Amino acid sequence: MRISHMARGVVTGVALAACTMAAGHHITPTVELVKQADMIRQTLIGAEHYFVRKVTIGREDLELIRSEVSFEPEDPEYLFFLGKDDSDQEVGVVLFPQSNTQHGPLEIGLTMGPDGRIEHAIATKATVETKPWVQKVVKAGLMEGFVGLRHGDDPARALERVSRDELGAMPYYYARVAVDAVKRGLALYDALYAGQSATDED
């Protein structure tokens, strides 16, 4: 009798638990390595006020960007996060270019200084699978290799700081993915922000 009640309890409990996965399609989760808000706050040094500039990409700029990098916008609106000091001077701008791979996206946060050079490069998003590879790349110093670069420079130069033999095949592959993301970021920054070709809406 006791076993019977226990069995019914187990059936009910497990069935209820199973019902919670009613929408149980599989999905590969992303991992937030650094929150975007934290990167904006920590790398826009001296900023007292924050703004977001939403640029709706036009056909001319899209063509310009594609002449340099592969870019399929998922959203016509691209976001730049600005910081200004107390005297209303811009201290920098942050953007988050992303590269998609079969193992999930890799997002690199880039903080651009007023001189148009990268001041900070931080891996902000990976996936459960790719996180250890990305962390290995970060630890090897790849991100520091992007600092100081501006549009027109070759981000692949940063690969000189890492060794394929020491990193291993997959981390090195992700180092190259990071290079692609930075290259895309520099092209987007130049076309949509630095030149301020985007006219302001009223």
Added chain:
Amino acid sequence: MNDVASTTPTSDRGLYRLRDTNRSVRLAALLFMLLLGYAYVFAFLMVREFSGLSPGDVRDTYVPARVDEASLAQESHGVTQELDLEGLEGEKHRVDTMLLVQDSHIHILMFALVAALQSLIVLGLGWPGGFRDTVIFAAFASGGLDFSGQWLMKAGLGGFAWLTLAAGWLMVAVYVVVLGGTLRAVFPLLRSTQRREG
């Protein structure tokens, strides 16, 4: 004296009778089903976090956010607004085509293996052939339909979010039915109590 079930031809009632197997076999079947349910709970939590549970959320996760380039203005235009960093939320998680290839090649295989193991249990539950085949078919179909829905959404057919959600429900239904059958086969007292109550 043999009861009716034990004299029924094996082809009608399955390959074996789980209730009459070695205790270790029954234990393995039960623990497999319980552990599968445990895993499903975490599957739910992951889906709720990264995709959402409504057809709209699922659609937004898979349907490619294509930009209609013909509708773009010739020149870019922008607007600058004040930003509250506390309210800055991460972007909606999206599964792009490359990631879906990765998901599919691993998880369709995994679904097939789970369906095969559930089918092995179903074959020993003494169910009538038609019902048994329906449950086995549903066990395999749910995983296939789940990813069919995802690929159809990836092809731009957002309405198929319902197919992926329905496949999830079907997977749950199969699980609950097989779990119930397994528990009845493993716990003899549950069977006798139910018969008395019936």
